[in-house]
Ligand SMILES: Nc1ncnc2c1ncn2[C@@H]1O[C@H](COP(=O)(O)OP(=O)(O)O)[C@@H](O)[C@H]1O
């Protein structure tokens with residue numbers, strides 16, 4: 446299967462980037478997501494807000510096939526995730542960049558090796574790896590740190606390396622789970638600016654956070670979850 | 684770029700081994716020890732079988748003939764025996780020849796026969812078997828058949844010897860199989876545990892690889908390589924241990940003069956069998972890490 450970079454159908458009929466129809470997810474009998482229906486268009490920058498335990502991380506995990514919903518349908522670019530064979534999930538993930546909460550860097554590998562990993566696993570050529578890693582590191586402003594190991598970098602820098610790794614493959618969308626969780630307000634705005642510039646190049650972005658600092662800086666669509674339900678969807682304008 | 688990925692995977696496998704150095708050494712040592720235990724039985728089996736077949740080679744069967752056979756009848760019997768595919772070689776021993784042999788073998792007892800006036804020893808054919816018919820069952824069947832030829836009084840061979848040896852070889856064979864299966868399972872478990880430790884210590888990395896779109900195969904290969912390497916090293920080391928033990932044993936036997944000549948009969952595994960054993964080790968190592976991968980990922984890794 447080839448994951449289409451561009452919509453398969455012409456624009457008026459083209460499917461949204463992400464569509465969820467009545468999606469529910471349970472862990473044992475506890476509800477993590479309940480009857481969630483929403484749609485995210487290509488190129489959108491969406492904030493996923495809500496208190497801890499609201500189901501934000503669960504929603505992101507569903508989008509990359511790390512968890513499967515008990516009920517409902519999830520479509521990415523019009524393709525149903527439930528119809529994916531398990532061997533096709535890696536192909537989906539190569540098109541989706543992730544910066545997850547506990548998604549750390551490999552401590553013994555250099556920045557270059559860490560960022561090149563997504564390219565390596567799909568068999569890119571050496572020249573392609575060099576070029577794309579340099580590009581991604583430049584985008585996050587850390588191309589001069591490529592030979593360092595992660596432990597020699599600050600928290601903010603490490604997070605930017607994670608973002609570089611997430612975008613190195615030119616993903617159709619970028620999912621970030623609490624990307625500013627352990628950063629101070631100044632670094633937070635740095636990271637948000639980075640997301641904005643990535644979004645400006647056309648990548649769909651979904652950031653899950655309960656951090657009001659992020660909300661203050663992003664005047665985009667906000668989807669709020671609580672106890673697994675969508676409680677509001679609003680366009681925030683500043 | 685296949686080569687680049689392969690290099691990466693090899694480097695990962697080596698890194699696995701180096702980070703868990705102690706468990707690796709312990710795993711190789713225990714695997715080597717278990718393989719060596721199986722090896723002892725195999726060696727015993729190989730040597731006894733070699734001995735058995737060399738003894739079977741020497742076995743002669745006597746077909747005794749009636750005293751009053753005409754030359755014509757003796758010829759017919761000889762033709763019939765020679766036509767049999769089981770018969771390797773055949774020698775005729777006349778009554779006179781039998782007597783002469785007896786007298787040279789037992790000079791002090793020769794007066795016993797002289798007292799009888801005429802030669803009491805029967806004429807016979809001395810037969811050795813063709814290679815493919817040297818098993819004890821084949822001989823037994825053949826003996827019964829030969830017995831029924833008219834003019835033959837008796838067929839004799841050292842039955843107990845052949846059967847006892849064949850029985851012993853069969854027992855050792857069964858024992859080697861049982862011990863081999865049990866200890867192979869043990870070494871698979873040992874390797875599986877080592878791989879599980881490696882998987883556990885690198886679970887975060889494995890998760891990361893999965894999230895950035897690495898295929899299941901890509902994630903698994905370094906651990907399969909590690910398991911294969913453990914099995915290979917373990918079995919190779921066990922062969923070294925066995926060879927050392929074997930040489931020591933042979934040396935002891937050589938210096939104990941009672942067993943003069945026995946040491947020359949002892950053989951170690953031939954080279955091709957050594958290669959097979961190392962490959963078996965490699966395969967068991969792969970099996971061990973595969974088990975761990977299945978249990979670790981429950982289908983996900
Ligand atoms: N792997 C899991 N096993 C069991 N329960 C889980 C698991 N992951 C999440 N949950 C539960 O699902 C609910 C939603 O969790 P999560 O999606 O992590 O919320 P958020 O990211 O908004 O804090 C919580 O009640 C949480 O306890």
Ligand SMILES: [Mg+2]
Pocket residue numbers: 498501502503546622
């Ligand atoms: Mg969360």
